[in-house]
Amino acid sequence: MTTNHEILEAALARITAGYVFPEQAAAIDAAIRRQLAVGAYQGLDVRELCKRVTDDLQKACPDEHLRLLWTEEPQSMDEEPEDVARARFARYARENNYGIRRVEQLDDNIGYLDLRMIAPADLGGPAIGAAMQLLATTEALVIDLRQCRGGSPEGVQLWCSYFFADDGVHLNDIYERTTEFTRQYWTLGHLAAPRYLDRPVTVLTSDLTFSGGEELAYNLKVLKRATLIGQTTRGGAHPTDRIPVAPHVTVTVPTARSINPVTGTNWEGVGVEPDLAVTPGRALKAALEHLRTRLG
Known part of the structure; x- marks a missing residue:
């Protein structure tokens, strides 16, 4: 069984490697590790862990796409083949x-x-x-x-x-x-x-x-x-990857950002x-x- 610490290590690794603002990724990592150090996540079940960590992620960086999500159905930890993922999404879109x-x-x-x-x-x-x-x-x-x-x-x-x-x-x-x-x-x-x-x-x-x-x-x-x-x-406003880090847990990591040619910015956070x-x-x-x- 994956421990809370292992889940967070895997999630933080994905955020550090992929988050669209690298300088903020370091601050996010530090904020979650401070919570780990004081035992903030001890004794939580996985569903509670996802909620608490999501709250802490967004306090450190108010990005609505940056989350730790509980999934009811267990998911494979193996990377889904691209053709399988495309077929699954095509079916969802059609339905x-x-x-x-x-x-x-x-x-x-x-x-x-x-x-x-x-x-x-x-x-x-x-x-x-x-x-x-x-x-x-x-x-x-x-x-x-x-x-x-x-x-x-x-x-x-x-x-x-x-x-x-x-x-x-x-x-x-x-x-x-x-x-x-x-x-x-x-x-x-x-x-x-x-x-x-x-x-x-x-x-x-x-x-x-x-x-x-x-x-x-x-x-x-x-x-x-x-x-x-x-x-x-x-x-x-940030396109996002969804990455399994445990059978029931997915981390969502914004890996890109929109830049409007008229305003020079976007609607992220506002x-x-x-x-x-x-x-x-x-x-x-x-x-x-x-x-x-x-x-x-």
Whole structure:
């Protein structure tokens, strides 16, 4: 049986080797080791250990993606073959309709798109195109991200591309620590459905909106293509690896960071602020009122 000390040694090794800010990784390591030295984690069961260590990790470094997670089902400690991992995720994406929960025409010819996940473009492209085809004749659009917990940067790139005229819009950059390479994301030139141009768009957000959902909202806001309505989002801007360190424990390590070409920064730790702050329960009504005013 893996001891708490062994779990923490394995987790700290992964954080030190991979965390996107190396200088902060050293401080994180020191903070957890101070807690170890005073016996803070003695006598905890593994589930309690994960919660306590996650709290301490985020006190040392307020990064929502940096966590020690308990998993109910035991997991293999062997690295999962890439083709097996891809097949498992493809099945998950398909079973969740590539994140598209609802596509609807509301009164006054306002479109409504409820997104719960941002699927990778190579998996979700046909479904994303089908959704945008159904919305093509509406006069205004609500994109509901209130329950969108994240997803793929390539998926965000594809969704954003539908709201700009061509492939000339620089959306985001992602810097990876391990390679020290910065990848640029621009709007795409070829799409499977008509672009949604010259019509008002609102995006609904909540304090559950996270990661890839936040990037979609942030990109559309800073490029002045949408009005955000709802709550400030949760604040996670760092692409993350999930690494088993015990049969029931996974450490999540942010290994990259977003750099927006307009703001030069991202939403990590602060979230994406709405243009109009309302409770999540009132956000759809407020968005429809806003759009009807715009439509005249």
